[in-house]
Amino acid sequence: MIALSPYLVYKGNCEEAFNFYKLIFSGEILYLGRYKDVPQEARKFFPNAQDEHIMHGSLKINDRTVIMGNDSPETPGQTGDVRDFYLYIDTETQKEAIRIFNELSAGGTVLIPIAHTFWSGCYGVLTDKFGIRWKITSHQND
Numbered sequence: 704m705i706a707l708s709p710y711l712v713y714k715g716n717c718e719e720a721f722n723f724y725k726l727i728f729s730g731e732i733l734y735l736g737r738y739k740d741v742p743q744e745a746r747k748f749f750p751n752a753q754d755e756h757i758m759h760g761s762l763k764i765n766d767r768t769v770i771m772g773n774d775s776p777e778t779p780g781q782t783g784d785v786r787d788f789y790l791y792i793d794t795e796t797q798k799e800a801i802r803i804f805n806e807l808s809a810g811g812t813v814l815i816p817i818a819h820t821f822w823s824g825c826y827g828v829l830t831d832k833f834g835i836r837w838k839i840t841s842h843q844n845d
Contacts, residue, residue, distance in 0.1 A: 709790055711772035711835060717757035720833040724762055724770065727806045733761040733769070738776075751776035789828070789836040797825045800841035807831045807839070 713720055721732055738746075739754035752758070756774035763769050770790075794800040804817040810832035817827025817839060826840045 708769045708771055709788075711770060711790075712775045713757070713772060713833060715753070715756055715774050716833055717760055717772050717774045720831075720835070721757075721760050721762050721770075721772070723831075723833075724764075727803060728764045730765075730770075731763045733763050735760045738774075749776055789838045791838045792840070794839070794841045794843075796843050797841045800825050800827075800839050804829065804837075804839040807837055 711717075711720070718735060721735065724730060725732055736758045737754065738749055738752035738756050738758045741749060741752075741758055746752075749758070753774070753776070756776070757772070759771070759773050761769055761771045792800075792803060794803065801817055804827045808829040808831065812830045813827070814830060814836075815826070815828040817825050820826045824841045824843050826838070828836070828838050830836050
């Protein structure tokens, strides 16, 4: 069986973001490894890394979903912002969709306010305070 998990790239605030998401989704941080803990022989692969930044993290949302991520130092050959995606959440109820939308949008930017649409009980799009884009929906009409 193949598992597909989102891997999010941050600019120095991965730990803060994971703690924020942990509260919203009642998740569990499974691992937060720092660049300072990378073995010395492997440090050459991360020449611009800051010791306290996250080298790899994983956050369990539920039995089917784990978000992973890191603070990505500039590396040779890297250009531009690599955040060309959205995280898509389909909730069981509209109430839960609205709660998640409101909490994720705190300090962020609402791109499409959450509301009833012709294809969904409710749907909204936002960028959170960490620059991650989210699409939140519920197909239930509760």
